[in-house]
Amino acid sequence: MGELVSFEPDEEFDAPGRLTAQTAGTGERSLLEELQDLVLSTTDMQEFLNELAVLSARSVSGHEETVLCGITLLRRRRAATVAYNSETAKSMDELQYAFKEGPCLTAAKEQRTIVVEDFASESRWPEYSEAVSGYGLRSILSAPFTIGAGAHAAMNLYSYRPSSFRSEEVAFAESYARQASKGLQLALRMAHYSEEADNRSRAMESRTHIDVAVGIVMAQNRCSQDEAFAILQRASNARNVKLRVIAAEIAQRVSGALPATHFDG
Template sequence: MSQPTNHDLAMRMAEMSRNLVPKPSLDTILDEVTAAAVDLIPGVDTAGILLLERGGKFRSIATTSELPHQLDILQVTFQEGPCVQAALADTVVRTDDFRLETRWPQYSPAVVEIGVLSGLSFKLYTAERTAGALNLFGFEPRTWDSNAETVGSILAAHAAAAIIATQTQSQLNAALLSRDRIGQAKGIIMERFKVDSVRAFNMMRQLSQESNVKLTDIAQRVIDSDA
């Protein structure tokens, strides 16, 4: 495969950007990213994303084949490997030949046995948050050059922005829903007990503290009781 030119990369990124209108799903964006990595970076035969979730858990998504998911399982099992290292520590982790790789004594031999001999992993992050890693694998040894790292870093930045924007929107939606529930419940209490807004909110907050139940759950109970 020939080296991608700056024009090739610019055209692919423009295509991916156009997909933002109308706004595609997160899965669609990430599928585009991993497919682009295979298309644009010589030596990459398969790709996937290891998503970092709450509680230190990982999840495989946007894989171009079943293989990246199998490799992610190995890394989680052994608690070592380039994808985990990129997600949690280093920005870029490269392996030119897993047969010579000594950083992961359990993972590397297992990968070689499967038939993967090289890899590049990129942390998915913004200035404040880490989302996971973009992971690229080759079936042959490969001396990854600066062009491969540059293209991979651009694609990783695109994926990270999409993931974190989606997570932020979900959190915002949850916050707005909570606010609406509390407001609705407060209105019910005001009407039922003939109290003002401040007193109604304090009543819910006191119930929340005494019962060790989230304020939004108390609010939902009030709403349900009025149904």
């Protein structure tokens, strides 16, 4: 999985079902171990994010109630819910993207924690709050992840109870987000490297197909390499199909012993 991520423990918190003064050492170690195991056991970014959403909801809510979790990622001027533990959480996040404003977008962009005590009386995002209230949700806690330049993210925790997130829950969520940020950074970095490798692989494959197709056209038309490439380009333009697709079709016909099309330019 590449370099190991070391999570540094933050301060202790006293909240039911969470880190307490009496169990801080054991609790912190347990949380850190879960995060490290998550990084080491998942094979790609999507799997990591899905598991992170489940772990986030469970860790912050304890065993008191069901908390819905969505993870918002802002990258290349686009917002998306990249992971969630329920379809409702995803829908609530996506409502914000439709309105182009809301607590999780603010938390991610401004890198600060946002708490809505009760959507029924929330005035900062009135349209979004009214829409969310229609689903029976009453409060939200959005804590930002720190993932570096070029991207922003936030953990969004929804509750059906008003004033569900007390100061202890907020403090724990902020600590949790700081610790989980390191794993998220690694997952995004791995996804970037994987995407680059896939792009290089596709480029090499396309180049191979084009080279093979140029050779075939040269043999068929008894022409030079430049002339054969020009013939392929004209065929690409005439059919409004990418050159690599034309080349792949020619290579497939020959390798599959299918009748080869004679390109006469």
